[in-house]
Amino acid sequence: MQDSLHLLRTRRFLPIFTTQFLGAFNDNLFRTSMVLLVIYGIYRDAEQEAAFSAIAGGLFILPFFLLSALSGQLADAMDKAKIVRIVKSAEIAIMLFGAGGLLLHNIPLLLVALTAMGVHSTFFGPIKYAILPQHLNKDEVLGGTGLVEAGTYIAILGGTILGGILVVQRPDGTFHAEFAAVGVLLVALIGRIAGGFVPQALAADDAEIPGYPHRGMDWHIVRASVTLVSATLHVRRLFLAILSISFFWAMGAVLAAQFPPLVKNVFYANQSVATLFLAVFSVGVAIGSVAINRMLKGQVSARFAPSSALMMGVFVLLLYVLAKDWSASPELVGTREFLRHPLGWAVVLDLLGIAIAGGMFVVPLYAFLTTTVPKSETARTVAANNIVNSGAMVVATLMLTGLVLVGVSVAETLFLVALGSIVAAWLGWKLHLACD
Known part of the structure; x- marks a missing residue:
């Protein structure tokens, strides 16, 4: 049985794992600190808060649409x-811009830093998966991909929780983020140090697969995206x-968009x-990512993609x-009261099941992307x-918004996600037949 944990003791894997872990951690530390500071410490109007959330989300995802093709070409070249x-x-x-925005409560600075972090993630994203086939043996790529995915979700959890802790409310009722400003700079510095230990990964030879077409650089971002x-x-x-x-x-x-209203308006x-839900979900994906390698x-x-998707759908249906x-409850309850509810632990375990099944579904597919093409094309x-993922998430979010506007409840959207898992299972089965 392949034990992927041994990779954490090797220089060919540990530096890139640590670098991507700290990147995901810092991304969520900054975003959580920014959102809490703006929503609770700057704005006092629901419409302004909603507009800020929409603008921030759009600015972060925009680089993935515009620059992913360029980032992929550069990483292969x-x-x-x-x-x-x-x-x-x-x-x-x-x-530095982000910390300045947190210290000065300056929203333009915060949005500039957020957009730049979107660019940062766009250029780093292809690297963290594409570098693995160059540094790992073929039978180690799946395990390495699982560890990267597990580490990413743990980093998301840790950054989100720490971001909430480091934005503090003082006795006078004002919110301050000095500790968060120091934190994002410190993590960025440590991440740069870790990145310095990543072994060389030169551009692969296009001739490694006879007849595979060579692709040069195309700097026209729209044309390059469509072509890619x-x-x-x-x-x-x-x-x-x-x-x-x-x-x-x-x-x-x-599911991610529905977590806050689900916790507040359905589970009261x-x-x-909500933090507990995120923690359970992150841990579950990490477990599934490692388990599928074993x-x-x-x-x-x-071959396990169809059953994993169906299992995820069953758990979503149970939720x-x-x-x-x-x-219903007359007031919002805390974690202790929630877990004392007769069905509280059932909800927690069900969320864990959704996340484990999700990790088992998606990790082999990422490994598949990086091992079935030439190293020069990963x-x-x-x-x-x-690019396609970003588009799918935008479309799904817009559909969710439309459904909510026409009166579909939060619980009913869960039922639709459960039905969607059938399509995911069918796609997984088609891929299994095409490749295995």
């Missing part, structure tokens, strides 16, 4: 370790893999329970049933996937 160091150095500069996506999706196995991953993230976007619980024994395969029958493939 240059030493990936060099790009890591450039990107992590840029993160320090970005966090169409060229990648033209390959049936990649089309099915990217479509499966995108459908997973579309469902994930709906406060922010501490089940597949290091082999990159989609719908639990939410539909939840009794970053482009991941970049194409990022």
Whole structure:
């Protein structure tokens, strides 16, 4: 049985794992600190808060649409370790703006830093997956991908929780984020140090697969994006893999968007329970990411994708049933009171099941993207996937907004996600038949 944890003791994996972990951690530390400071410490108007959330979300995801094609081309054309160091150095500069915004309560500075972090994530995203086939053996790629995915979710959890802690309310009722400003700068510095230890990963030779077409740099971002996506999706196995991953993230976007209103308006619980939900979900994805590697024994395969998707759908359906029958409460309850509810632990365990199944579904698909194409094309493939994923999440969020506006309840949207898992399972089955 392939034990992927041994990779954490090797220089060919530990530096890139640590670098991506700190990047995800800092991203969520900054975003959480920013949102809490703006919502609770600056704005006092619901419409302004809603507008800020919409603008912030759009600014962060925009670079993925515009620059993913460029980032994928650069990552395949240059030493990936060099790009890591450039990107992590840029993160320090970005966090200087972010820290300034947190200290001065300056919203334009905060939004500039957030947009720049979106650019940072766009250029680092293809690297963290595409570098693995160059540094790891073929039977280690799945395990390494699982560890990266697990580490990312743990980092998201840690950054979110710390961001909430470091934005403090003083006795006079004002909110301050000095500690958060210091934190984002410190994590960026440590991340740059870790990035300095990533071993060289030179551009791979296009000739490694005879007849595979060479692609040069195209600096026209719109044309490059269209060309990249169409060229990648033209390959049936990649089309099915990217479509499966995108459908997973579309469902994930709906679930993530519904967590706050689900906790507050369905389970009648406060922010501490929302944090509990996030913690359970993050831990569950991490467990599923590691578990699937053991089940597949290091082999990159989609054979468990259909059953994982269906299992996720069953757990989401159960959450719908639990939410539909939840009794109303006159006031919002905390974590202790929530867990004392007769169905409280059932909800927690159900969330854990959703997350574990989700991790088991998506991790082999990411490993598949990076192992079934030439090493000279891995970053482009991941970049194409990022473009399609981003589009799927936007479409899913817009559909969710439309459904809520026409009167569909939070609980009913869970039922729709459960139905969506059937489509995800079908896509996973088609990929399994096409490749395994």
